[in-house]
Amino acid sequence: MTDSMIFNAVSLTLKQLFSPPFRSVLWKSIGLTIVLFIGAWFLFDALATAFIIPLIGAQSWIVTTIAWVLGISLVLVMGFLIAPVTSVFAGVFLDEIAEAVEKDHYPTDTPGTALTLSQSVGITARFLGLVLIANLIALLLVIFLGLGFIIFFLVNGYLLGREYFQFAALRHRSAQEVDALREKHGFSIFIAGLAIAVVLSIPIVNLLTPLFAGALMVHVFKALEQKA
16 A cells, blocks of 8 residues: 555656746755855855965965865865755745645645745754765765665655655644654655655756655655545
8 A cells, every 4th residue: 555655646746846836946946056156156265365375375386276176176065065955945945846736636625834934944954964964874884884775765765754744744734743643654654755765866866856855745645644
């Protein structure tokens, strides 16, 4: 039963993933990420000009070398951070995703109540922090035990399932009711989380993780609510 429910939820999510409301959230998230990175680049350049160059002399060949090394390093760091930073911004707009899913697939149901900005930011920030910590632990386990892929999917499946199910369910239920649902249907939520972890593991495609996860968990919540 769980397998068919998750498969159906994934299928419905993929069909809607590139619809106008989803594209709107994606472009807004990427746009804000680019603005942040451009601001960070200019800030970095200003700090380098103000503090590093005066220390070593403006005419020194060392300036050019350091500029290239730091510039390339900053580009690599930004490339690594683009997915999680985009996820943070997308988290602010997740209610738009949930509303689109509910309107298209559950028009006769009572609409969910949008989370407050603090709730949305809190869930997204917590998700980001947990994933970063979990993947650091996974990396250490890869280095010492060689269990990387298994640990990656198990840890992220649990964390992603938990956080995004909480987002979808809190639009309709109290925190206590959400906790009860999560305890009762933990395995189904975990399997849905594994599907999200697959998307997260694919470069470039992982930019879609918050959109896919938010929509998927609306379907999962609706299915579990009917079983309750």
